Amino acid sequence: MKMTRMPTSNSNMCRGLIVATSVALFSFTAAADDALLIGGGHEPLRSEGQIELNVIWVQEILTNAGIDVTTWFTDGNAPGFDVYGVSADSDASDYAPLARVFGDRFLEAREYKENDVQNVAGSTDVTSLLPALTERLNTDDDPVLLVYNGHGSQSSGAASGVTLNLWNNTTLSARELHENITERTAPLRWVFTQCYSGGFHRLAYDNPDEGLQLTDARRCGFTAESAYQLSEGCSASLDTGDYRDYTTYFFAALSGRGRDGDVLGVNPDSDGDGITTPREAHFYTLAHAYSSDLSRSTSEDYLDEWQPWYLRWLPLRPELPDNEYAKLYRDTAAVLGIPLNFRTPKEARSDIDALKRELSALQEKRRSLHTAQDELQGLLIHELASRWPPLLGPYTAAYIELVRDGSLDNIVATLTSNPDYTDLVLLQEEDDQLDDLIVESERAITQRLKLLRLRRLAHLVDQLERHGSDQAKADYASLVGCESEPLR
Amino acid sequence: MPRRSRLSMFPVFLAPLIAIATWPVFVACATAIGYVGGEAWQLDAWAEEPKRRLLQFFLDGWTHSIPIAIGVGLLAAVDWLLLARMRYISLIAGILLPIAGAVASFALASFTPWNTPMALFPTLVATGVALAIIYRLCDVARRVID
Numbered sequence: 001m002k003m004t005r006m007p008t009s010n011s012n013m014c015r016g017l018i019v020a021t022s023v024a025l026f027s028f029t030a031a032a033d034d035a036l037l038i039g040g041g042h043e044p045l046r047s048e049g050q051i052e053l054n055v056i057w058v059q060e061i062l063t064n065a066g067i068d069v070t071t072w073f074t075d076g077n078a079p080g081f082d083v084y085g086v087s088a089d090s091d092a093s094d095y096a097p098l099a100r101v102f103g104d105r106f107l108e109a110r111e112y113k114e115n116d117v118q119n120v121a122g123s124t125d126v127t128s129l130l131p132a133l134t135e136r137l138n139t140d141d142d143p144v145l146l147v148y149n150g151h152g153s154q155s156s157g158a159a160s161g162v163t164l165n166l167w168n169n170t171t172l173s174a175r176e177l178h179e180n181i182t183e184r185t186a187p188l189r190w191v192f193t194q195c196y197s198g199g200f201h202r203l204a205y206d207n208p209d210e211g212l213q214l215t216d217a218r219r220c221g222f223t224a225e226s227a228y229q230l231s232e233g234c235s236a237s238l239d240t241g242d243y244r245d246y247t248t249y250f251f252a253a254l255s256g257r258g259r260d261g262d263v264l265g266v267n268p269d270s271d272g273d274g275i276t277t278p279r280e281a282h283f284y285t286l287a288h289a290y291s292s293d294l295s296r297s298t299s300e301d302y303l304d305e306w307q308p309w310y311l312r313w314l315p316l317r318p319e320l321p322d323n324e325y326a327k328l329y330r331d332t333a334a335v336l337g338i339p340l341n342f343r344t345p346k347e348a349r350s351d352i353d354a355l356k357r358e359l360s361a362l363q364e365k366r367r368s369l370h371t372a373q374d375e376l377q378g379l380l381i382h383e384l385a386s387r388w389p390p391l392l393g394p395y396t397a398a399y400i401e402l403v404r405d406g407s408l409d410n411i412v413a414t415l416t417s418n419p420d421y422t423d424l425v426l427l428q429e430e431d432d433q434l435d436d437l438i439v440e441s442e443r444a445i446t447q448r449l450k451l452l453r454l455r456r457l458a459h460l461v462d463q464l465e466r467h468g469s470d471q472a473k474a475d476y477a478s479l480v481g482c483e484s485e486p487l488r
Numbered sequence: 489m490p491r492r493s494r495l496s497m498f499p500v501f502l503a504p505l506i507a508i509a510t511w512p513v514f515v516a517c518a519t520a521i522g523y524v525g526g527e528a529w530q531l532d533a534w535a536e537e538p539k540r541r542l543l544q545f546f547l548d549g550w551t552h553s554i555p556i557a558i559g560v561g562l563l564a565a566v567d568w569l570l571l572a573r574m575r576y577i578s579l580i581a582g583i584l585l586p587i588a589g590a591v592a593s594f595a596l597a598s599f600t601p602w603n604t605p606m607a608l609f610p611t612l613v614a615t616g617v618a619l620a621i622i623y624r625l626c627d628v629a630r631r632v633i634d
Binding site for chain 2: 226228229294307309310312313314315316317318319343344345346347348349350449452453455456466467
């Protein structure tokens with residue numbers, strides 16, 4: 001099964017639709033890989049509806065491609081809220097002013113619900129997920145694509161200590177997963193999009209903690225970030241309409257369509273063979289993702305780790321080698337409007353410094369805003385509590401009585417007529433705008449870091465060709481081959 | 489200790505000192521050149537990766553470079569024996585270190601997969617100059633003590 005055939009002309013959308021449709025029809029006639037899809041937050045308060053939408057979208061793409069998908073999501077099919085959405089109008093409730101003053105106005109905008117994911121095999125609680133995952137991976141002889149959409153935590157030690165944050169606040173580290181799938185001999189590929197996801201590249205190595213020897217089984221994958229950085233999903237704010245995580249771009253490239261269903265304007269099938277491989281999808285993401293993710297593949301991780309001591313610390317040569325990363329570098333520089341010359345890295349770094357200063361100023365301004373908000377909230381709470389003391393104990397009988405006798409309406413009316421409240425609303429709206437600016441700044445910094453990283457990868461490929469042992473070259477080629485294998 | 493004995497002991501002190509300093513000085517020079525050019529792994533690693541990882545790579549390089557560092561230390565001692573003790577020639581004492589850096593960059597470019605000396609030349613020559621400065625400072629200190 002071919003994941004997709006993209007239109008050869010970017011401008012010819014109708015033709016693209018016809019080609020995509022014909023390939024979709026064709027795709028059902030071939031044999032399929034297996035996909036294991038794990039998703040959701042680790043508790044209702046951290047289970048964003050956007051993750052659920054991602055899981056449903058990815059599930060649909062893979063299922064439509066004829067791939068057998070097994071899905072684990074939050075609490076599985078257990079009753080109870082496990083996902084929250086965000087109301088478009090956080091001031092819709094009559095009591096929103098109280099939330100602005102007393103509680104978390106973001107919590108006020110939340111709408112909790114049960115997940116809408118179809119065909120859920122079970123919960124992601126590690127006590128049930130790990131045995132199921134272990135059995136499936138160790139007994140399944142078909143190639144498997146493992147996809148995770150959720151949260152992750154950093155490791156204070158080796159990169160393999162990074163974890164998936166699973167339901168009921170349980171965790172599964174890259175090292176634990178590695179230790180549990182030692183019997184697996186069939187190919188395994190993965191797409192991990194959580195914070196610190198890069199640590200999961202250690203699944204490809206014989207020793208999860210150190211060394212460069214690859215496992216006998218073919219393993220490779222793609223992650224949104226390195227083992228040391230947050231990913232886009234953990235950005236300052238999470239506007240659902242502006243969610244640009246790794247999944248958004250990677251699976252759009254694989255399917256040929258964006259989340260909105262539109263055919264992509266650019267063909268991710270870079271070699272024009274009619275098949276978009278996971279590696280091509282990753283390259284499409286590198287080229288087109290305007291997000292704060294500095295995504296990477298296992299082969300790129302291998303290059304980073306391989307670099308010998310006598311090359312690592314040397315400045316890179318000004319001349320750019322001729323390879324696919326160099327091409328991506330040139331394309332990215334053009335998109336960013338940075339002229340290509342020997343000063344390009346320096347200019348990119350100057351931009352980064354300027355943007356970091358701007359980001360620091362924005363963060364400082366946000367801290368000041370928070371302090372001002374806290375002061376106003378304190379004043380308003382003091383005034384209200386002087387007249388209605390039960391307001392300070394929202395779980396007491398006296399408070400319930402306030403609710404029952406309709407006093408809350410009076411309180412809200414008193415509150416909204418207070419000039420300090422108007423000031424507070426203005427401050428909070430300014431805070432929201434600041435969040436957007438901070439996210440934008442982070443994304444702009446990442447684009448420049450990506451430019452420098454692509455240049456470095458271009459040099460690393462060149463260095464491997466020049467200085468690498470036969471074994472290192474073979475290992476790298478094996479990883480690239482694994483990443484370039486189409487999903488079937 | 490008589491002055492003559494102290495003089496003969498100086499290369500024994502100088503060689504290990506230069507050998508120990510070789511890797512840190514190399515890293516410092518490479519970082520400075522990388523900073524000027526805007527491109528070096530350590531610039532990004534400093535901001536993007538844990539410091540313990542940087543330290544680990546630094547120590548790894550220090551360990552691996554010991555044989556080369558010993559050679560550089562011995563070269564410094566030979567340079568001192570040949571050049572530093574004569575009145576006029578002593579003005580150029582330490583010159584063998586940057587020259588060795590330049591020669592090494594061209595030799596590596598000729599006989600190894602580094603096919604362009606400019607990949608190494610600035611860093612190795614700068615390292616040689618910096619080590620020569622350390623060596624001259626040690627020599628000045630020796631003279632003051634004497």
